[in-house]
Amino acid sequence: MSRKPRDTEMPSDRQVNKEPISLGRIAMYVILFIGAIIMMFPFYWMITGAFKTWTEVNLIPPTLFPENPFNIENFIYAFKTAPFGRYFVNSLLALLGCITTCSFTTILAAYAFSRLRFPGRELIFSLLLSLMMVPYEMIIITNYRTIVNWKLHDTIWALILPFMSSIFYTYILKGFFDSVPESLYQAAKVDGCSDWKYLWRVMVPMAKSSLATIILLNAIATWNSFLWPMIATNSKVVRTLPFGLYAFMTEGGQRNERMMAASTIVVIPMIIMFLFARKYIISGMSRGGIKG
């Protein structure tokens, strides 16, 4: 029953058995490879730059590979000047906090909007959907004041509280719940299964892949979030990785190779996640664009 993410929009490898070699096909691969190189290049330059020395970084012509690929001096410098370990832990805490709370509220709300009957259900849901177009940048002005008034400014809670629910994720999950046949619910009811049990024993296990998509999108958004942590936190002990990186850039000097090492620390976890969960992420993203 669980819906697999659409295999990303590309025909599978097996279909490509005997391709005729023609000029058109060669041109196609050339364009695709050039495009791929341009898209990957900033990452390549970041990671190789992180292993270069100051002299190497300032060479003209630039070198494509670091002379000593085991030169970890820049990483050592980064960890010494700024508590990147602490930043990492904070990012992880914010991530876990957001994912658990947001998934919980999302599951309950999606279930209520999909299965439970109450007056005004459709109206409330469509009003909520229309809120999705409100730019997040508009909301943070007040949220900043709320956090300050609650005396939570500069704490980890400031990074979690405003993100404990998401209309968009609720919309995705409700879409899946709606696709589960009503008869299953009726059958469970006849057997005396309560809504609560039905939700957690039947619906949630079935919605595994939708939930995975939601959690991954949430993880990416939280991990990379930068404006809000910069507004809501300040001291080194609560900074997350991107804000820590920004502070490192302004406090730790402008040397390119050191900045590349720090950037690599921020980017690597997401790259690893992408390599493992590519299909889920891409299918989630393809839905992400067309909200509302």
Add this chain to the structure above:
Amino acid sequence: MIKRPFFERIKPLLYLLPFILSVTIFTIYPIVNVIRMSFLEGYKYLTGDYTGVGFGNYEKVLADPYFRQALSNTFKYVLLVVPISTAIAIVLANLLNQKIRFQSFFQTAYFLPMVTSSLAVGLAWRFMFNDKVGIINYVLNLLGMESVNFLGKSGGNFMAVVIFGIWSILPNTIILLLSGLQNIDPLYYTAAKVDGAKTLRIFFRITVPLLAPTIMLVVIINSISTFKMYHELFPLFNGPGVAYNLFTVVYYIYYEFRVLTPPKYGLAAASAVILLITVFIFTMLQRAVQAWSRKERGEDVKKTKRHRDALR
């Protein structure tokens, strides 16, 4: 239901409570509050005092040279980034939609930027844009062109932001177009091939027209997201351009309530409402296009079904 009518009745409320509570405090209240603040003149957040109610903040914002600059920069940015990235994405999505080898490599290469921090990647771009040791200027020189001072006070700032912006938005654009391409019935291509049509002709006569609704949708969605541009400014310039020449609408909001001391909440709120109105207009356009394309597709499906039945 007869057993516990009261509990049954409030059950939906209990399920919704955490969600509604959070949405009310952190989404609905902020919207209402920002709209209210935008009409309060001389508003002080700490004391809650204000000197009057009216359009004063809007007048001030619209007369502010920084805001005017922000508007013109933002529009220029949207008008450059959206068409260029869409054109590139149409070609690439169409190629990725063919039967190709190395697809997991291409998927990784084209979609990885979606998951990585724009700040970290922006720093890599800053390194590449460097006027003395940057690889971009080195390549430009190799091609016989003059170096561009991307990060300095003269000129190149805007170009740097646009290049970085196009690169950042491409993956999402390609993904949306790919799902549009998936919705085109393969029957059209089979028919075209039977008739012996050339690849380019197929592209311009079948793919582009049938993809038109998706393309329009992508243009609108990208216009909204590029209109909210500010991320790129932090890693590249550590602010709104080197010479305070690259304000954008969202950066202006941030500047008014977080950079300035004391913060000007009224002006931030008024500009946020202007942003909301702009996004609202774009969203209405998007809804109209979606409704139209759904209708088109519906008729399309009916037509191809009829064709299929006829072929049987």
